[in-house]
Amino acid sequence: xxGPRFGYGTNGFANHRLGDALRLLADLGYEGVALTxxxxxxxxxxxxxxxxxxxxxxxxxxxxxAVVVETGARYLLDPWHKHAPTLLHxxxxxxxxxxxxxxDIAADLGAEAVSFWSGVRxxxxxxxxxxxxxxxGCARLVEAATKVRVPLGFExxxxxxxxxxxxxxxxxxxxxxxxxFGLTLDVGHCRCVEPASVPDCVRRAGPHLVNVQIDDMRRxxxxxxxxxxxxxxxxxxxxxxxxxGYRGLVAVELPRHSHAAPDTARRSLTFLRxxxxxxxxxxxxxxxxxxxxALFPVARRRCGPEVADDVRVGLLAALPxxxxxxxxxxxxxxxxxxxxxxxxxxxxxxxxxxxxxxxxRDALRTNDSTLxxxxxxPYGSAGLDAPAYRQGVLKCVFMGIPLAEIGALRVDDELxxxxxxxxxxxxxxxxxxxxxxxxxxxxxx
Amino acid sequence: xxxFDPHVHMSSRTTDDYRAMxxxxxxxxxxxxxxxxxxxxxxxxxxxxxxxLLGWEPFRAAQFGVRHHCAIALNPKEANDPRCLDVxxxxxxxxxxxxxxxxxxxxxxxxxPEEDRVFAAQLELAVEAALPVLVHTPHRDKxxxxxxxxxxxxxxxxxxxxxxxxxxxxxxxxxxxxxxCWMGFSIYPDTKMDERRMVAVLREHGTxxxxxxxxxxxxxxxxxxxxxxxxxxxxxxxxxxDVDKVLWRNPAEFYxxxxxxxxxxxxxxxxxxxQGSSVRxxxx
Numbered sequence: 001x002x003g004p005r006f007g008y009g010t011n012g013f014a015n016h017r018l019g020d021a022l023r024l025l026a027d028l029g030y031e032g033v034a035l036t037x038x039x040x041x042x043x044x045x046x047x048x049x050x051x052x053x054x055x056x057x058x059x060x061x062x063x064x065x066a067v068v069v070e071t072g073a074r075y076l077l078d079p080w081h082k083h084a085p086t087l088l089h090x091x092x093x094x095x096x097x098x099x100x101x102x103x104d105i106a107a108d109l110g111a112e113a114v115s116f117w118s119g120v121r122x123x124x125x126x127x128x129x130x131x132x133x134x135x136x137g138c139a140r141l142v143e144a145a146t147k148v149r150v151p152l153g154f155e156x157x158x159x160x161x162x163x164x165x166x167x168x169x170x171x172x173x174x175x176x177x178x179x180x181f182g183l184t185l186d187v188g189h190c191r192c193v194e195p196a197s198v199p200d201c202v203r204r205a206g207p208h209l210v211n212v213q214i215d216d217m218r219r220x221x222x223x224x225x226x227x228x229x230x231x232x233x234x235x236x237x238x239x240x241x242x243x244x245g246y247r248g249l250v251a252v253e254l255p256r257h258s259h260a261a262p263d264t265a266r267r268s269l270t271f272l273r274x275x276x277x278x279x280x281x282x283x284x285x286x287x288x289x290x291x292x293x294a295l296f297p298v299a300r301r302r303c304g305p306e307v308a309d310d311v312r313v314g315l316l317a318a319l320p321x322x323x324x325x326x327x328x329x330x331x332x333x334x335x336x337x338x339x340x341x342x343x344x345x346x347x348x349x350x351x352x353x354x355x356x357x358x359x360x361r362d363a364l365r366t367n368d369s370t371l372x373x374x375x376x377x378p379y380g381s382a383g384l385d386a387p388a389y390r391q392g393v394l395k396c397v398f399m400g401i402p403l404a405e406i407g408a409l410r411v412d413d414e415l416x417x418x419x420x421x422x423x424x425x426x427x428x429x430x431x432x433x434x435x436x437x438x439x440x441x442x443x444x445x
Numbered sequence: 446x447x448x449f450d451p452h453v454h455m456s457s458r459t460t461d462d463y464r465a466m467x468x469x470x471x472x473x474x475x476x477x478x479x480x481x482x483x484x485x486x487x488x489x490x491x492x493x494x495x496x497x498l499l500g501w502e503p504f505r506a507a508q509f510g511v512r513h514h515c516a517i518a519l520n521p522k523e524a525n526d527p528r529c530l531d532v533x534x535x536x537x538x539x540x541x542x543x544x545x546x547x548x549x550x551x552x553x554x555x556x557x558p559e560e561d562r563v564f565a566a567q568l569e570l571a572v573e574a575a576l577p578v579l580v581h582t583p584h585r586d587k588x589x590x591x592x593x594x595x596x597x598x599x600x601x602x603x604x605x606x607x608x609x610x611x612x613x614x615x616x617x618x619x620x621x622x623x624x625x626c627w628m629g630f631s632i633y634p635d636t637k638m639d640e641r642r643m644v645a646v647l648r649e650h651g652t653x654x655x656x657x658x659x660x661x662x663x664x665x666x667x668x669x670x671x672x673x674x675x676x677x678x679x680x681x682x683x684x685x686x687d688v689d690k691v692l693w694r695n696p697a698e699f700y701x702x703x704x705x706x707x708x709x710x711x712x713x714x715x716x717x718x719x720q721g722s723s724v725r726x727x728x729x
Contacts, residue, residue, distance in 0.1 A: 293541075297542045297543070298541050300543060333492075334535065336496070337500070337720055366721065367720060368720035368721050369721065371720075
């Protein structure tokens with residue numbers, strides 16, 4: 001895997017001067033920008049446009065940033081109506097002029113693509129008319145783009161006339177499959193509207209892909225979310241982009257995060273680099289399972305401490321079943337406390353049968369509360385014999401680990417007796433009884 | 446004076462040592478893996494040792510405001526014992542861990558064929574793990590051992606600026622200086638190098654690629670020797686900036702090549718524990 005080239009959409013830097021945003025993104029380590037032409041960022045209607053474009057091209061070159069041109073500005077054409085007019089309106093000339101200008105600007109900047117969308121169908125425009133207008137508009141743009149050899153990236157946008165991959169296929173077929181009519185895929189949108197999984201969407205889009213936007217999202221909710229706030233598992237998405245041979249920019253699309261742009265940009269790149277590392281690590285483990293031995297410890301350093309546990313579970317899930325028990329046993333044996341904890345947490349999702357129970361018993365012998373807690377997770381709770389389980393629960397109470405952290409309790413008469421005896425001893429010693437104990441005894445936990 | 450001791454075996458030292466080191470300016474240390482004064486007889490005792498270099502010892506150091514990193518290796522002395530050789534198979538797992546900033550101590554003790562093989566194999570592991578290497582030079586036949594060390598380093602293909610050749614003296618420094626490797630000096634109370642001779646070496650060879658350490662361990666040694674060398678430098682007319690370069694910036698640059706060095710100030714939490722254990726006694 002050569003590694004994706006990450007960019008950032010300037011529409012997420014609406015409160016920054018363009019030059020400041022570009023420098024900041026280059027300093028953070030981004031390799032490109034998705035530049036939304038807007039009144040404050042390279043206004044395509046500026047009287048000094050030619051000089052502005054030349055200066056920007058120089059800046060981008062100096063900073064080593066690649067660029068794609070985006071055209072989704074909200075109030076660039078009509079101060080009253082967002083995005084209006086679109087290609088679907090009766091008078092779509094201002095939109096066509098803007099897009100033609102964008103194509104010329106892209107050519108002058110050496111941009112990798114120009115991105116645009118269909119627009120929302122106005123209520124008074126019948127669907128067939130809207131399609132006819134869209135096809136006619138796109139045909140003109142294809143002609144202009146072909147002339148300067150800049151690929152068009154048609155973006156699928158939830159709520160617009162063309163919102164999904166089926167719509168794209170239909171549109172491209174009506175245009176006669178022109179070479180310079182490609183696809184802009186927003187990864188979040190796939191999760192929002194497409195029936196297939198996001199990696200499958202990427203595979204289907206692959207042959208036409210010229211531009212990728214990336215963000216997190218939830219099913220049926222068109223809201224661009226920071227990474228980790230939605231439902232998307234990103235490493236398989238990045239692996240699919242690699243698999244289809246996509247080498248263009250993968251640009252963060254968080255237009256509603258401008259108020260905290262620098263921090264969002266920093267955290268996004270950390271997240272995406274971690275996800276790319278995980279995708280690559282999974283591929284290496286799939287090819288050679290012993291590779292996990294040196295990759296497992298590195299996960300925290302490369303992906304960050306917040307997600308290290310999840311990443312490690314993801315690496316373990318890539319192991320083939322025949323070596324799984326041996327590998328997890330030695331990863332646990334030679335692991336630091338955080339690595340051991342990740343192995344324990346993974347047990348409930350790995351097909352290990354009873355072979356993970358020795359690790360659970362080892363963890364219960366320690367005085368490390370994180371290991372004891374992880375040992376009594378779903379796998380240990382279900383798999384331990386009753387005496388060992390009861391001792392584990394009692395140890396939690398003794399160590400001050402809240403029982404809420406170990407999930408549903410298996411309470412029986414013997415455990416009640418043990419907890420009662422523990423409470424009696426505490427009372428006799430004049431020491432406090434943890435609140436969990438009376439709750440379990442009263443049958444409330 | 447801020448001091449980074451690039452070679453000190455803190456596992457053998459007391460909490461009083463940590464307290465005195467921090468009070469004298471030592472804020473960071475690297476503890477290379479080493480023998481323990483009597484032979485290890487199984488791979489298991491290496492594993493427990495490595496785990497303590499990555500777990501308990503950094504915790505202990507942090508309790509006194511000292512950043513602790515380590516170097517991991519099969520040391521030259523024990524490379525001759527067939528019962529220990531299998532630890533080589535485990536090294537890639539340990540070299541991947543966060544607290545590991547180098548491969549070490551490797552090199553020669555008695556210059557046996559076994560040592561040759563183990564040294565070369567570990568240089569190869571360092572290249573794979575993209576880590577610097579800390580090379581011990583023998584106490585006996587040091588000049589010849591140093592030359593042979595440099596030959597093996599050259600043959601391995603590792604970049605010389607990723608290698609420190611340690612325990613040097615007036616007689617072995619020049620050949621290492623010419624090789625492009627870093628030069629390490631262990632300052633001891635009675636034998637080998639002392640502060641006065643170290644200052645003379647610095648005067649003759651400059652401060653570039655120079656590392657000064659106490660190499661303190663379970664033997665007669667002094668964990669404040671790096672600090673004392675700093676004072677001897679000042680007394681001999683070196684500037685505070687020269688001292689900072691030799692005792693802080695140089696080791697930070699060398700081990701920084703690992704990409705894993707964390708020299709931020711420790712936020713000492715006196716109530717912290719490691720895996721349920723603490724350095725407090727009788728208080729919890």
